[in-house]
Amino acid sequence: MTTQTKNRLSPAERDLVLGFNPAPSPRPDRPVHESICRQALRTPDAVALRSGDRVLTYRELLDSAASVAGRLVADGAGPGSIVALCAERGADMVVAVLGILLSGAAYLPVDPKHPVQRVCSMIESAGAVLMLEDGTGAPLPDKHPVRVRPLADRGEPAAAPVDWRRYTAGPEVFDGCGCVIFTSGSTGEPKGVELTHAALANRLASMLADFDVDPDDVLLQKTPYTFDVSIWELLLAFMAGGSLVVAPPDAHRDPEALIELITGHGVTMVHFVPSMLEFFATEPDVGSCSSLRVILSGGEAASPRLLNELAAALPETALYNMYGPAEATIDVTAWPCRRPEPGDRVPIGRPLSNVAAYVVDGEDELVPVGVAGELLLGGACLARGYAGRPDLTAERFVSFRAGDREERVYRTGDLARWSADGHLDYLGRIDTQVKVRGQRVELGEIEVALRSHPAVRTAVVVVRDDRSLVGYVVPAGEFGADGESVLRAHLAERLPDYMVPARLVELAELPTGAHGKLDRAALPEPPRRRR
Structure with missing residues (x-):
């Protein structure tokens, strides 16, 4: 006799949850990028x-991008290859992204502020053949195999530009990789998510329709381009014939500067992670941003209080709570926020165009409405997998039977549940992955970096209620008065700044429970800093 799980669905219940997609x-x-050429x-x-x-017109933008593409093609880039880009945010960065795409290659965004060791790891695991740089990042080691080229033409022999006016991408481009976005990895190494052109095209076409983006729209590019949200910020306006305003480097952390950009250029659509949205919403002049017709918020859990405050300040602006991992190409669900948003949790909404969402139990069986389970994602949104990591790809991208057919899905590791009206509630993680400043962080990656220092016997990292990272370190011997600064320097060589814990606390031993396992709840609060 077959044993049924407690969540086994009746045919009617199964049809109900499948029908929410x-x-x-x-x-x-x-x-x-082909759609952008046609718009130009x-x-x-x-x-x-x-x-x-x-200020660049569409002709000037595409002419400049075509010149970059010509140089890349002459240097061996093309379909199936990956070109790293290390540049500060600005017009040249946008031109370079389009240029890489026009060459047929995929682009790998690299933050100039990231440690050289991390940059080298990303380039090598992605298999990049070239890197364009603007000189703002630290130079790679002399013997590093990737070929580095200046972003701007600095007197190299002229290369025939790609003819964007007659550009047509073949299937080897459309079905291939368009962008590699690196996220934190639990093994201590970042992992590169390979987003396909087909998935990117589906997501941006859906955004055009869902948010009625047209030539009158002005979008603001402010998200660091190593974050997947930056993709639609960079490209969506050009698909619609609108215009893009590029924020200066580091302006994404300055709400006053953002308000000035929004009001000065009549920005109509913008994205914020909730932690930054909170600073924006409480600025005295936020009400002057009346040109904003759409605000999208995602990357972290949003609170009803925050969205209610923003709705009061900008009553004519539509607010959407978005959800989606990079492995599913930016966003997969959206919730149009109510005014006011009731309850203590903001839903992540309903699946977007050509996206399938499934909530399952530990045996990969669909669960009924109201029951928590792991969220699986399928459909046109899925990434190709992880660059150079077939093992991890096979672990996270799996076959799943949904109704009467098998399909490929991504295991998100997120807990969710369906509501009776067909929206999803996000309930947290089933592992130790967290969000810091909207960036996905595997605590295990930071722990591996801490433990790699010879003065550290073991370490654990947690997130406190104020969303700050705190590292607890058991030294291998005498730590010394400058132990924290030494460890910070060690981490800074290996991790981006948002992954370096705000506090490092020395402990004689890590607390454990009755079975000898780490008791995270027993970790002490870090001492207050002296003023």
């Missing part, structure tokens, strides 16, 4: 981009 809709048949042919003299004092 949208019916399939037509999928785009060309990559995003329609409106060549319209303003496409503003960055500081620089």
Whole structure:
């Protein structure tokens, strides 16, 4: 006799939860950058981009990108290859992204502020053949195999630009990788998510329709381009014939500067992680941002209080709570926030176009409405997998029987549940992954970096209620008065700044429970800093 799980569904219950997913809709048949070329042919003299004092029309933008693409093709880039890009946010960075795409290659964004060791690890695991750089990052080691080229043409022999006016991408481009986004890895190494052109095209086409983006829209590019949200910030306006305003480097952390950009350029659509949205919403002049018709918030759990405050300050602005891991190409669900948003939790909403969501128990059986389980994602949104990591790809991207058919899905590791009206509630993680400043962080990666120092016997990292990272360290011997500063320098060589704990606490031993396992709840509160 077959043993049934307690969550075994009746046929009617199964049909109900499967029916919460949208019916399939037509999928785009060309990559995003080809759609941008077609838009540029329609409106060549319209303003496409503003960055500081620089203003580029669509013709100027595509001419510049085509020149970059020509140099890359002459240097061996093309379909199936990956080109790293290390540059500060600005017009040249945007041009370079389009140039890489026009060459047929995928782009790998690299933060100039990241430690060289991390940059080398990303380039090597992704298999990048070239790197474009603007000189703002630390130089790679002399013997590093990747070929480094200047982002701007500095007197190299002229290369024939790619003809963007007649550009047509073949299937080897559309079905291939368009971007590699690195996220934190629990093994101590970052992992590169390979996003396909097909998935990117589906996501951005859905955004065009869902948010009625048109030539009158002005979008703000402010998210660090190593974060997947930056992809639609960079490209969506160009698909619609609108214009893009590029925030200066580090302006994404300055709410006053963002308000000035929004009001000065009439920005209509913007994205915030909730932690930054809180600073923005409480600025005295936030009400002056009346040009904003859409605010998207995602990357962290949003509170009803925060969204209610923002709705009061900008009553005519539509607010959406978004959810999605990079492995499912930016966002997969959206919730149009109510005014006011009731309850103590903001839903993550309903699946977007050509996205399938399933909530399952520990035996991968669908669970009923109201029951918590792991969220699996399928459909046109899925990434190809992890660059150079077939083992991890096979572990996270699996086959799943949904109803009467098998499909490929991504195991998110997120807990969720369906509501009776078909929206999803996010309930947290089933592992130790967290979000810090909107960036996904595996605590295990930080712990591995701490333990790699010879003065550390063991270490554990947690997130406190104020969203700050705290590292607890058991030294291997005498730690010394400058132990914390030494460890900070050690971490800074290996991790981006948002992954370096705000506090490092020395302990004689890590607390354990009755079975000898780490008792995270027993970790002491870090001592207050002296003022």
